[in-house]
Amino acid sequence: MSETRTRPEGEKPAEPEIALTKGDLNKSFWRMFFSLQISWNYERMQALGFAWAIEPVLRRVYPDKEEYAEGLQRHLTFFNTSPIIGAPLIVGSAAAMEEARAKSSAEGVKVGLMGPMAGVGDSLTFALYNSIIFTIAANWAIQGKMLGFWFACVMVLVPYFLVRRWQFFFAYRQGKNLASQMAGGALERLSEAATILGLIVLGGFIPSIVKIWTTLTYHQHVTVQGKGVEQQVPVQTQLDQVVPYLMPVVLTGLIYWLMKKFNLHPLWAIVVVFVLGLALGWHGWFTNVAPAPASGS
Incomplete structure (x- = not known):
């Protein structure tokens, strides 16, 4: 007598192999x-x-x-x-x-x-x-x-x-x-x-794709030749010395997080970037053009 194999319960039948022509x-x-x-x-x-x-x-x-x-x-x-x-x-x-x-x-x-x-x-x-x-x-x-x-x-x-x-x-x-x-x-x-x-x-x-720089500055007091002087220091200059291209990476990471966290549609991600760029650029805090280096006095 030929032995018939019974398929275990829950096992799917083998899918037929179909070759492309x-x-x-x-x-x-x-x-x-x-x-x-x-x-x-x-x-x-x-x-x-x-x-x-x-x-x-x-x-x-x-x-x-x-x-x-x-x-x-x-x-x-x-x-x-x-x-x-x-x-x-x-x-x-x-x-x-x-x-x-x-x-x-x-x-x-x-x-x-x-x-x-x-x-x-x-x-x-x-x-x-x-x-x-x-x-x-x-x-x-x-x-x-x-x-x-x-x-x-x-x-x-x-x-x-x-x-x-x-x-x-x-x-x-x-x-x-x-x-x-x-x-x-x-x-x-x-x-x-x-x-x-x-x-x-x-x-x-x-x-090379995301262009964003901050124009924000902060003040610090230094002593020059025994006199206290207040200097205006660009934040972007300090960032470039420590972590170059931090702003583009942060912006990209933020959009990626929003898309993953809230299942944000790509079109809405574009809207978020547009609104952020418009608001921050309007206030002059950020720019898509590298700021000119400060000239020495």
């Missing part, structure tokens, strides 16, 4: 290529474009409508990274994780990589590569040569397409291998490590 992946890539930035907005930035790009993957992997809708909802959270070097890599990795039904890992890949890849990708493409290409093209254009126009078109469109396509499929293959070979705990640790790295990188960008 080449057509699914191509559709996801082309949506990412053409549509990632079209719906960019100040609330979630590239989130809608990301969800639209990964939708064919979710439709294939989750035949159940509730799971499909839940997957779309997960990928509608805030997302922003470099569209050239970064976004294709993350979309391909997330597609592989979704295919393996590693939902938390798919989310961790997005959160962990979008910060570091934004810094690396923008630096390589816009600050370095574009500067070289457009400088050469502009030089030819100034001389009245059409070669400048065609040079810029070819050297931007072709490499950017090839780099993005290679990233997408490379990340998908590597992500699929990672999801099949590593245990769930290892994937969670990898996602956590990537998240920490992303937060560290984003923290390093605060001084």
Whole structure:
């Protein structure tokens, strides 16, 4: 007699493995290529474009409508990274994780990589590569040569397409291998490590993104050549000597705390920053322009 295994009470049946087709992946890539930035907005930035790009993957992997809708909802959270070097890599990795039904890992890949890849990708493409290409093209254009126009078109469109396509499929293959070979705990640790790295990188960008200085001063009495003198000391000067960029970090930390503590919507966070800036700037206590150093008397 053949022995029939009874499933323990509460155990869920094994989910059927559904493999993505080449057509699914191509559709996801082309949506990412053409549509990632079209719906960019100040609330979630590239989130809608990301969800639209990964939708064919979710439709294939989750035949159940509730799971499909839940997957779309997960990928509608805030997302922003470099569209050239970064976004294709993350979309391909997330597609592989979704295919393996590693939902938390798919989310961790997005959160962990979008910060570091934004810094690396923008630096390589816009600050370095574009500067070289457009400088050469502009030089030819100034001389009245059409070669400048065609040079810029070819050297931007072709490499950017090839780099993005290679990233997408490379990340998908590597992500699929990672999801099949590593245990769930290892994937969670990898996602956590990537998240920490992303937060560290984003923290390093605060001084270059958030501009705020205080104009407040305080008075102190000092003795100069035996005479008591009252000095006016700028608070910002003292802060720069002890803890540079303290104000941008404090402001960023305050907004982050408000969002976590009170589940503050990003649009309301923008309103809070606007009102604070208007009120404090109106009273002349803070400014977004570095105060000029005091001239010696």
